[in-house]
Amino acid sequence: MQLKIREFNENDIDKIYNVELLSFGIGAYTYDMIIEMLHDKNSITIVIDNGNIIGYATAIRLNNYSMDIESIAVIPEFQGHGYGKILLNELERRMKSLGYMYSVLEVRSKNYKAIALYKNNGYKPVEYIKNYYEIDDSNGKDALRMIKSLH
Numbered sequence: 001m002q003l004k005i006r007e008f009n010e011n012d013i014d015k016i017y018n019v020e021l022l023s024f025g026i027g028a029y030t031y032d033m034i035i036e037m038l039h040d041k042n043s044i045t046i047v048i049d050n051g052n053i054i055g056y057a058t059a060i061r062l063n064n065y066s067m068d069i070e071s072i073a074v075i076p077e078f079q080g081h082g083y084g085k086i087l088l089n090e091l092e093r094r095m096k097s098l099g100y101m102y103s104v105l106e107v108r109s110k111n112y113k114a115i116a117l118y119k120n121n122g123y124k125p126v127e128y129i130k131n132y133y134e135i136d137d138s139n140g141k142d143a144l145r146m147i148k149s150l151h
């Protein structure tokens with residue numbers, strides 16, 4: 001089946017949760033957190049659909065100018081094939097078309113793969129936040145906040 005990047009729908013929720021569990025492990029959002037995030041009226045969620053959902057990304061309005069990328073994930077067997085970049089760029093395109101000027105995100109300070117993805121796509125680190133995450137995983141509890149201007 002052809003690969004589609006599209007907005008999520010209600011039938012995707014269990015599959016999105018599965019992507020979250022497989023890609024984040026112990027740091028994954030709970031099912032209830034996913035539901036809340038996807039149903040936030042100021043959020044955008046997109047999925048990569050190849051017959052199954054292999055990746056998803058969500059951004060939520062932070063203020064009049066910015067959206068925050070709450071999650072971006074690709075299931076491990078599909079990582080490293082450019083899907084993360086596709087999700088990131090499509091989310092940014094949608095934020096921009098809604099009039100937002102900045103894309104903001106937080107990433108675990110040792111998540112070097114994700115940090116490389118963001119740096120290569122124009123994000124600049126602006127803040128180091130100690131103990132940002134409650135749960136410790138192999139990438140630590142500290143976060144790097146990064147920002148990209150969409151204009």
Ligand SMILES: CC(C)(COP(=O)(O)OP(=O)(O)OC[C@H]1O[C@@H](n2cnc3c(N)ncnc32)[C@H](O)[C@@H]1OP(=O)(O)O)[C@@H](O)C(=O)NCCC(=O)NCCS
Nearest residue numbers: 023072073074079080081082083084085107113114116117
């Ligand atoms: C982060 C994540 C979404 C990236 O998705 P992906 O599909 O693997 O990423 P891509 O194939 O699009 O790679 C994009 C860039 O990431 C970097 N990258 C990819 N694989 C990498 C690796 N093994 N080591 C270091 N950097 C890597 C590269 O900069 C790459 O760009 P380039 O190939 O043009 O140089 C994915 O790894 C993931 O789901 N990780 C677990 C969840 C997570 O940590 N999400 C981010 C939370 S903030």
